[in-house]
Amino acid sequence: MSPSRPSGDAPRGYIIPIGGAEEKIHDPAILKRFAKLCGGREARIAIIPTASLASDTGRRYESLFDDLGVAHAEALPLESRNDCEQPEALEALEQATGVFLTGGNQLRLATHLGGTPIAKAIRLMNAAGVHVAGTSAGAAFLSEHMIAFGEEGASPRAGSVTLSPGLGLTNRVVIDQHFRQRDRLGRLLTALAYNPFAVGLGLDEDTAAFIGPDETIEILGSGAVTIVDPSEIEFSSMDQATRDEPVCLLGVKLHILIRGAAFNLHTRVASPGTVATTKG
Amino acid sequence: MSPSRPSGDAPRGYIIPIGGAEEKIHDPAILKRFAKLCGGREARIAIIPTASLASDTGRRYESLFDDLGVAHAEALPLESRNDCEQPEALEALEQATGVFLTGGNQLRLATHLGGTPIAKAIRLMNAAGVHVAGTSAGAAFLSEHMIAFGEEGASPRAGSVTLSPGLGLTNRVVIDQHFRQRDRLGRLLTALAYNPFAVGLGLDEDTAAFIGPDETIEILGSGAVTIVDPSEIEFSSMDQATRDEPVCLLGVKLHILIRGAAFNLHTRVASPGTVATTKG
Numbered sequence: 059m060s061p062s063r064p065s066g067d068a069p070r071g072y073i074i075p076i077g078g079a080e081e082k083i084h085d086p087a088i089l090k091r092f093a094k095l096c097g098g099r100e101a102r103i104a105i106i107p108t109a110s111l112a113s114d115t116g117r118r119y120e121s122l123f124d125d126l127g128v129a130h131a132e133a134l135p136l137e138s139r140n141d142c143e144q145p146e147a148l149e150a151l152e153q154a155t156g157v158f159l160t161g162g163n164q165l166r167l168a169t170h171l172g173g174t175p176i177a178k179a180i181r182l183m184n185a186a187g188v189h190v191a192g193t194s195a196g197a198a199f200l201s202e203h204m205i206a207f208g209e210e211g212a213s214p215r216a217g218s219v220t221l222s223p224g225l226g227l228t229n230r231v232v233i234d235q236h237f238r239q240r241d242r243l244g245r246l247l248t249a250l251a252y253n254p255f256a257v258g259l260g261l262d263e264d265t266a267a268f269i270g271p272d273e274t275i276e277i278l279g280s281g282a283v284t285i286v287d288p289s290e291i292e293f294s295s296m297d298q299a300t301r302d303e304p305v306c307l308l309g310v311k312l313h314i315l316i317r318g319a320a321f322n323l324h325t326r327v328a329s330p331g332t333v334a335t336t337k338g
Numbered sequence: 339m340s341p342s343r344p345s346g347d348a349p350r351g352y353i354i355p356i357g358g359a360e361e362k363i364h365d366p367a368i369l370k371r372f373a374k375l376c377g378g379r380e381a382r383i384a385i386i387p388t389a390s391l392a393s394d395t396g397r398r399y400e401s402l403f404d405d406l407g408v409a410h411a412e413a414l415p416l417e418s419r420n421d422c423e424q425p426e427a428l429e430a431l432e433q434a435t436g437v438f439l440t441g442g443n444q445l446r447l448a449t450h451l452g453g454t455p456i457a458k459a460i461r462l463m464n465a466a467g468v469h470v471a472g473t474s475a476g477a478a479f480l481s482e483h484m485i486a487f488g489e490e491g492a493s494p495r496a497g498s499v500t501l502s503p504g505l506g507l508t509n510r511v512v513i514d515q516h517f518r519q520r521d522r523l524g525r526l527l528t529a530l531a532y533n534p535f536a537v538g539l540g541l542d543e544d545t546a547a548f549i550g551p552d553e554t555i556e557i558l559g560s561g562a563v564t565i566v567d568p569s570e571i572e573f574s575s576m577d578q579a580t581r582d583e584p585v586c587l588l589g590v591k592l593h594i595l596i597r598g599a600a601f602n603l604h605t606r607v608a609s610p611g612t613v614a615t616t617k618g
Contacts, residue, residue, distance in 0.1 A: 210521070211518040211519070211521075212492070212517055212518045212521060212522065212523050212540065212564065213517065213518040213540070213542055213561065213562040213564055213594055214562070214594060237492055237493065238491040238492045238493040238524060239491070241490070241491075241492060241521035242492065243492050243523055244518060247594065260492065260493070262493055262584070280584075281493065281584050282493040282494070282584035282585075282586075284492065284493055292608070293608075293610040293613075293614065295596065295610070295613050295614075303596075304542070304560075304561050304562040304594070304596045305562075305594065305596070306562075306594060306595060306596040306599050306610060306613045307592075307593065307594040308593045308594075308595075308599075308608040308609075308610065309591070309593065309608065310591070310592040310593070310594070311589070311590070311591060311592070312587075312590040312591070312592050313587065313588045313589065313590070314493055314494060314527065314584070314585065314586060314587040314588075314590070315586060315588075316575065316583075316584045316585070316586040319586050319588070328572070328573075328588040328589065329588075330573040330575070330586060330588065333573075333575050333586045334573065334575075
């Protein structure tokens with residue numbers, strides 16, 4: 059389940075994890091940018107509310123995207139693996155120019171969608187240029203390696219996080235959400251310490267990382283995205299630590315990005331972007 | 339109020355911030371190491387319980403150090419600035435080979451001891467080789483720049499931390515305690531972002547940083563010490579951020595040290611120390 063390769067010359071679509079609790083009414087900057095990327099008035103957005111147990115989550119996002127002028131926003135009622143096998147659902151999905159996964163529990167997404175034609179279609183569509191956003195649980199699910207659940211705390215502990223295969227749109231990042239609000243640096247560091255090839259994205263609420271086809275991440279929203287780059291780690295005791303023991307990690311790099319700043323997943327270079335020029 | 343210079347050729351004493359809630363009964367490794375440094379059975383430890391509002395805090399530590407075989411452990415009843423002006427208190431303090439500051443509220447330490455002969459004496463004694471430890475509030479107070487109070491949260495926000503002058507044994511570190519337990523990375527990053535010359539020490543509970551006279555920090559205890567090295571920060575938006583806004587910080591270095599690992603404040607080099615050899 060490695061990331062789908064772009065088909066032909068079309069660049070892949072944006073991958074857009076959102077930290078949860080995105081502003082929906084007064085200044086819905088994140089949802090607006092997503093809708094615009096997907097074609098604005100011409101956009102067709104497929105909403106996947108599977109993570110949520112609330113029955114009106116899909117309808118709520120339909121009406122939010124309606125309010126933003128999107129021509130066609132439709133929630134797909136994917137409540138079981140069987141639902142994800144139905145040709146009608148697949149047909150509705152495949153007309154979309156954008157896919158939006160709501161919040162809830164990421165394990166509901168993984169257990170219901172994982173390995174079904176719906177999951178495969180989203181991967182192929184993203185590779186072919188369709189943009190895929192997810193908020194909270196929907197954000198966690200986007201990457202190949204998903205944080206299923208874990209403990210709170212600022213420092214890493216062996217066993218404090220449980221990983222699961224995710225949707226797999228990219229394997230370059232491990233995503234955590236509600237980052238500032240729920241004290242999750244320790245579990246993100248623990249996840250990265252297993253194998254420091256990926257970059258950690260700690261997304262505050264109402265904050266999104268727009269991961270472009272060129273692997274540049276741009277930040278939007280009112281909070282911060284904490285980039286945890288473990289590629290220069292000089293020492294890790296993860297292989298020796300027993301359960302609940304603290305983990306020694308030397309040489310982690312941290313960037314805190316706010317709206318306007320950028321990070322390139324390929325070069326691992328952070329840039330203040332417009333933060334340096336638009337303020338002061 | 340810059341750090342006191344060592345007098346003559348004597349190396350300064352250890353500076354030992356402890357993250358609070360250190361183990362006192364079953365395996366009091368931190369208190370034991372401190373007592374040993376101060377002379378073991380020959381040690382004379384002056385306990386300063388000023389941070390605490392509980393009336394038995396001083397007596398409690400007297401009895402803990404007694405149990406560890408320390409010949410003489412005495413709590414100094416410094417409950418007001420006037421108490422800190424009394425010659426008898428100063429005389430009792432100056433016989434000590436080690437000074438221990440208990441937990442409580444670090445602003446009680448700063449407001450009661452700051453600028454008094456007692457504070458001055460501790461600085462001179464440390465410079466002349468006397469070891470000074472502090473737990474929780476007592477740890478925060480040790481450095482020149484003290485975190486007086488602040489907000490929880492993993493990412494930095496302008497105004498989320500309030501600094502105050504501390505005891506000033508060193509200006510090389512800014513100390514935060516209960517680090518893993520109280521979600522304090524954001525406020526520590528905010529404190530360092532004001533002026534990235536100092537190194538941040540985020541101390542988990544039951545974990546101590548023994549800062550030796552050669553500026554090498556060794557870790558003891560059951561948790562981790564998160565070293566936040568801001569010296570390579572490439573960009574900060576701190577000067578432009580308005581209150582409660584997230585702060586953009588690019589290029590922060592993070593080391594998570596556990597028992598046996600070390601960090602040199604002078605060279606800024608982290609080392610796994612005995613972690614690499616004693617485990618596995």
